[in-house]
Amino acid sequence: MLSIPKHTLIQDVPTRWNSSHDMLERYLEQQAAVYSALTEKAIKKNKDITTLSDQDVRMAEEIVETPGSRPYLVDDACRERIYSSLITEIVSMEEKSEEATGTSAASSSSGAGHSGAPESSPPVKKSAMTELFDFEEVSNLLTLEANATKLAVSGFTASLSGEEDVKLDLMEDEEGLEEMSKLLEGGTPTGGFWTFEYYKSFFNVDTVQVLDRVKGSVMPMPGKNFIKHYLRSKPDLYGPFWICVTLVFSVAISGNLSTFLSQMGDQSYHYRPQFHRVTIAAVVIFMYAWLVPLCAWGFLTWQKGDEGQMGGYTFLETVCVYGYSLFIFIPTSLLWIIPLEWLRWLLILVSTVVSGSVLVLNFWPVVRDHTKVTAIATLVTIVILHSLLAIGCKIYFFQTAVPMAAPETTTQLLLTTQVTKSH
Amino acid sequence: MAEADGSSRPFAGLSDVSISEDIPVEGDISMPPAGPSAQDDGFSTLDEPVRDTVLRDLRAVGNKFVHVLYPKQSKALLRDWDLWGPLLLCVTLALLLQGGSADSKEDGGPQFAEVFVVIWFGSVIITLNSKLLGGTISFFQSLCVLGYCIMPLTVAMVVCRVVLLGGSGPASFAVRLVVVCASFGWSTFASTAFLADSQPPNRKALVVYPVFLFYFVIGWMILTFSPSQ
Numbered sequence: 001m002l003s004i005p006k007h008t009l010i011q012d013v014p015t016r017w018n019s020s021h022d023m024l025e026r027y028l029e030q031q032a033a034v035y036s037a038l039t040e041k042a043i044k045k046n047k048d049i050t051t052l053s054d055q056d057v058r059m060a061e062e063i064v065e066t067p068g069s070r071p072y073l074v075d076d077a078c079r080e081r082i083y084s085s086l087i088t089e090i091v092s093m094e095e096k097s098e099e100a101t102g103t104s105a106a107s108s109s110s111g112a113g114h115s116g117a118p119e120s121s122p123p124v125k126k127s128a129m130t131e132l133f134d135f136e137e138v139s140n141l142l143t144l145e146a147n148a149t150k151l152a153v154s155g156f157t158a159s160l161s162g163e164e165d166v167k168l169d170l171m172e173d174e175e176g177l178e179e180m181s182k183l184l185e186g187g188t189p190t191g192g193f194w195t196f197e198y199y200k201s202f203f204n205v206d207t208v209q210v211l212d213r214v215k216g217s218v219m220p221m222p223g224k225n226f227i228k229h230y231l232r233s234k235p236d237l238y239g240p241f242w243i244c245v246t247l248v249f250s251v252a253i254s255g256n257l258s259t260f261l262s263q264m265g266d267q268s269y270h271y272r273p274q275f276h277r278v279t280i281a282a283v284v285i286f287m288y289a290w291l292v293p294l295c296a297w298g299f300l301t302w303q304k305g306d307e308g309q310m311g312g313y314t315f316l317e318t319v320c321v322y323g324y325s326l327f328i329f330i331p332t333s334l335l336w337i338i339p340l341e342w343l344r345w346l347l348i349l350v351s352t353v354v355s356g357s358v359l360v361l362n363f364w365p366v367v368r369d370h371t372k373v374t375a376i377a378t379l380v381t382i383v384i385l386h387s388l389l390a391i392g393c394k395i396y397f398f399q400t401a402v403p404m405a406a407p408e409t410t411t412q413l414l415l416t417t418q419v420t421k422s423h
Numbered sequence: 424m425a426e427a428d429g430s431s432r433p434f435a436g437l438s439d440v441s442i443s444e445d446i447p448v449e450g451d452i453s454m455p456p457a458g459p460s461a462q463d464d465g466f467s468t469l470d471e472p473v474r475d476t477v478l479r480d481l482r483a484v485g486n487k488f489v490h491v492l493y494p495k496q497s498k499a500l501l502r503d504w505d506l507w508g509p510l511l512l513c514v515t516l517a518l519l520l521q522g523g524s525a526d527s528k529e530d531g532g533p534q535f536a537e538v539f540v541v542i543w544f545g546s547v548i549i550t551l552n553s554k555l556l557g558g559t560i561s562f563f564q565s566l567c568v569l570g571y572c573i574m575p576l577t578v579a580m581v582v583c584r585v586v587l588l589g590g591s592g593p594a595s596f597a598v599r600l601v602v603v604c605a606s607f608g609w610s611t612f613a614s615t616a617f618l619a620d621s622q623p624p625n626r627k628a629l630v631v632y633p634v635f636l637f638y639f640v641i642g643w644m645i646l647t648f649s650p651s652q
Contacts, residue, residue, distance in 0.1 A: 196554075203555040207628040238556070242633060249640055256647070273647040275533040 002032050009034075024060040031057070202237040202316070210239055217324035220358040225365060235316040240323020244289045247326055251285070251333045252278040255397030258337045277397060288389050289326060293318040296382065300366055303374070313366065321362050325355040329390065336398050344398065348390050356383040484508045491571045491613050501564050501617065509570020512577050513542045516641075519580050520648055533644055541644075545637045546570060553622065553630045560621035569634070572614040576638065579606035580645045587650055599646060607642035611635055 010026045012019040027034070052060070192198060216230040256274050263271075297318040313321075332351040336344050359382050367375040468476065484507050517538035533541070550565040558565075583599045615631050622630045 200555050200557070203552075203557075205629070206625040208625070210629060238552070238629060242552075242636075245633075246636060249636070253643060271647070271649050273533065273644070273649065275537060275644070279537075 002036065004030060004032060021064065025064045027052075028057075028060055028064055199237075202235070204234065205236040205238055209234075210236070213239055213324055214243075214327050217327050217358055218354065220354065220361055222361060225362055231317060231320060235314070235320040237316070237319070240289060240319055240326075243323050243327050243330070244285050247330055247333070248278065248282045248285050250330050251393055251397050252281045254333045254337050258339060258398050261337065262339050281393075281397065284389075284392070285326075288385075289323055290319065292385055293322045296322075296363070299378070300363070303370060304366070321359065325358045325386075328355045329393070332390075333393070333397075336394060344394060348387070348394055352383070352387040352390050356386050359383070359386065480505075480507060484511070487571055488574060491574050501560070501568070504564045504567035506563070506567060506570065509546075509567065509573070512570060512573045513539060516542070516573065516577050516580055519577075519584060520644055538644065541640065542570075542573065545640070549633045549637055552633055553618070556622065556626045556629055558618075558622045558630065560618065565618065568614055568617045569637070572610045572617075572638075573641065575606035575609040575613070576603075576641050576645060579603050579642075580648070583645060583648065584650075587648075591649065603642050603646045607638050610638045614638075 007026060007030060009030060010019070010023045012023040213230045216224070252274075255277060259274070260271055294315070297313065297315045300313070300318075328351045332347050335347055338344075360379050363379060363382065364375075367378050370378075483503065483505065487505075487508055517535045520533055520538050521535045546566050546569040549569060550562055553560065553565060554562065560568075579602045582602050586595045586598050586602075589595060611631075611634060614634050618630065618634070619627060
């Protein structure tokens with residue numbers, strides 16, 4: 001009947017930009033239909049319906065027909081915000097979505113021109129239809145004020161409408177970055193130290209990796225830094241902890257066995273499990289595995305802080321290196337059961353050399369830049385502490401006679417073994 | 424400005440449809456009384472004799488023991504976990520294992536407290552380890568499984584004690600060795616049968632090794648038990 005398109009009336013809404021403008025525009029478009037509806041008998045009975053007076057309609061026409069009136073309905077502060085966020089988005093998107101501007105540019109420009117009809121913009125795919133609509137309006141703002149970014153904006157809206165394409169481009173271009181973030185995710189602990197997830201990041205290793213690291217600790221190759229080569233910024237606490245536990249039990253059990261074997265011929269000997277040795281072994285080994293790396297790390301960091309160099313290790317990496325370097329002592333302690341004294345000392349020598357060299361190769365690059373005296377002193381201290389642990393374990397747990405009280409110094413131990421041996 | 428005449432037009436035909444007031448809406452809100460068992464369920468455990476309550480729990484514990492003895496892939500241990508069984512086993516084992524305190528306290532076997540601590544702290548640490556490695560099993564479920572799987576070792580302890588009554592020569596040592604090795608293998612196998620599915624596949628060995636170590640240490644304590652004179 002009336003030659004106007006079939007549209008519903010729009011109501012303005014405070015959360016939608018330019019909704020008042022659209023409301024007025026739509027009303028003016030449908031004015032004829034509204035008036036004809038108002039003349040119906042059923043409506044006319046109700047005297048309470050108020051309509052726009054002529055003055056109001058004239059005002060509405062003025063607002064709608066003023067060229068460029070739409071930008072004036074947007075708040076200034078809004079516009080600033082829109083500009084800044086959009087500009088940053090455009091700058092970042094420009095670098096990524098050069099290909100996406102192809103097909104959808106035509107539809108987006110047509111969509112941008114026909115801004116009064118949100119229901120007729122087909123390229124919008126997801127529920128951010130409102131976002132697309134808003135950005136289209138904002139793109140209008142920008143085209144009104146800055147022609148230079150017009151292409152970028154159309155590319156931006158196109159990329160918004162072709163959202164899935166952009167995602168694919170992102171995937172292709174930033175695979176490296178994603179991998180890096182995944183690595184970082186595994187490496188850096190999230191949450192505070194009181195959460196469970198913080199510690200979960202320290203156990204992010206697979207069986208193959210643990211075996212690999214163990215192998216690397218047993219076979220030190222010159223030039224292969226254990227931390228750089230095997231850890232690769234993913235230190236774990238699984239290895240050090242369980243190697244220490246295994247070492248504690250292997251030392252205690254082997255010591256017990258060796259005592260038993262050495263006393264087998266003795267008729268008056270009554271076998272005793274000597275369980276308290278486990279406690280002592282646990283205390284000694286765990287203190288070594290945690291305090292010595294703490295001191296080493298503190299010392300190296302302090303040294304590094306003095307001269308401002310890079311390349312130090314984190315505390316966790318130091319603990320990791322020390323923990324894995326203790327692995328060689330597990331088979332050594334099992335072999336210590338064999339009651340040959342010279343073999344035991346030979347084993348001490350071999351194991352100290354191997355694990356000491358792992359540590360030395362590891363700390364050499366950090367220490368190398370210090371003065372020669374400091375460097376050599378540091379490395380020698382590390383090796384000496386390591387060998388002290390080995391010797392102490394051997395002497396205390398593998399004595400060939402009745403064990404005495406807990407040792408305090410190495411010389412005291414040597415004296416007691418001399419005394420007990422000489423009968 | 425709600426002259427939404429345009430929008431009310433599509434619904435114009437419905438203007439005279441209404442729910443007439445005289446169609447009664449009726450029904451019965453009260454629940455039909457179920458059988459006496461359903462209603463009394465919440466109350467019956469108060470009224471039942473104590474023997475029934477205790478026997479119910481004992482039966483659950485015994486059922487789990489049977490599951491450990493024949494470790495198939497059943498979910499009974501995991502689904503309704505309880506810690507009664509592990510407590511019973513741990514106390515029994517610690518009582519049987521405690522070294523003679525009459526002798527010099529330096530050289531004795533593990534004391535009751537030491538065995539208790541080893542078993543419970545060991546279980547807790549293994550559970551934490553498996554959770555940190557990404558396991559999906561819950562804390563108490565894992566404790567329950569590890570505790571129940573000590574059962575073969577407790578049986579071995581009883582057997583060892585009986586064998587030791589007959590003397591402590593090398594023959595008895597050989598018998599004890601065989602018994603302890605068999606029960607250690609059985610325990611490890613049973614616990615991995617229950618725990619293995621909840622671990623990520625590339626870390627199974629990392630989780631199984633501490634369990635192996637745990638039962639090995641307990642087996643060692645059983646094997647080296649020597650009765651005080």
